Amino acid sequence: GQQVMQIPQYQHVxxxxxxxxxxxxxxxxxxxQWYKQRPGGHPVFLIQLVKSGEVKKQKRLTFQFGExxxxxxxxxxATQTTDVGTYFCAGPKWAQKLVFGQGTRxxxxx
Amino acid sequence: DTEVTQTPKHLVMGxxxxxxxxxxxxxxxxxxxxxxxxxxxxxxxxxxYSYEKLSINESVPSRFSPECPNSSLLxxxxxxLQPEDSALYLCASSPTGQGIQPQHFGDGTRxxxx
Numbered sequence: 776g777q778q779v780m781q782i783p784q785y786q787h788v789x790x791x792x793x794x795x796x797x798x799x800x801x802x803x804x805x806x807x808q809w810y811k812q813r814p815g816g817h818p819v820f821l822i823q824l825v826k827s828g829e830v831k832k833q834k835r836l837t838f839q840f841g842e843x844x845x846x847x848x849x850x851x852x853a854t855q856t857t858d859v860g861t862y863f864c865a866g867p868k869w870a871q872k873l874v875f876g877q878g879t880r881x882x883x884x885x
Numbered sequence: 886d887t888e889v890t891q892t893p894k895h896l897v898m899g900x901x902x903x904x905x906x907x908x909x910x911x912x913x914x915x916x917x918x919x920x921x922x923x924x925x926x927x928x929x930x931x932x933x934y935s936y937e938k939l940s941i942n943e944s945v946p947s948r949f950s951p952e953c954p955n956s957s958l959l960x961x962x963x964x965x966l967q968p969e970d971s972a973l974y975l976c977a978s979s980p981t982g983q984g985i986q987p988q989h990f991g992d993g994t995r996x997x998x999x
Binding site: 805806808816817818819820823863867869870871872873875876877878880 | 916925926927928929930933935940941975985987988989990991992993
């Protein structure tokens, strides 16, 4: 079945360093979504990418969708302690089902 | 503040108890979801309701019984649960069930089975 693989599983950085998480699908995706879950919290929707090669920015966060629509990345520039959490990518399997990647847990040393 | 409200926030129950989890949203969304999330794992889909009808059941054991009384409410009835059912149960909603749209999650119910 469709799988969404996400790496790395964990990432620890010094505050101010950059961070990137990668997501790969075994099949072509119609779109991909990114969510952030703070420790003890719930997933919060960040963004949805739909077009091949799409790049979107939200302040220090840059999201990319690959040309083949099978991979995606989230890059955070100059991390801050507020960026701590687990970042999930998620792709649709059927019309109503999202398949989540395993997540990348980001911790930051202030 | 979340726009999807779940109650209770915490629940401890024995294996013979019957309890219900509740979820409410007032965003006019017509698709609602139940997820189960174990520690350090991604959310796993359990059920999807679209326009108040059950559209997806991910082969969930019958000890979990969903109910959608109206477009704003979603319940999850629990009976004879097992210790491995201890997890965070998340409710989510999206505008319609058509295509994949961003999902809004509630804070979840942390369930512990004794």
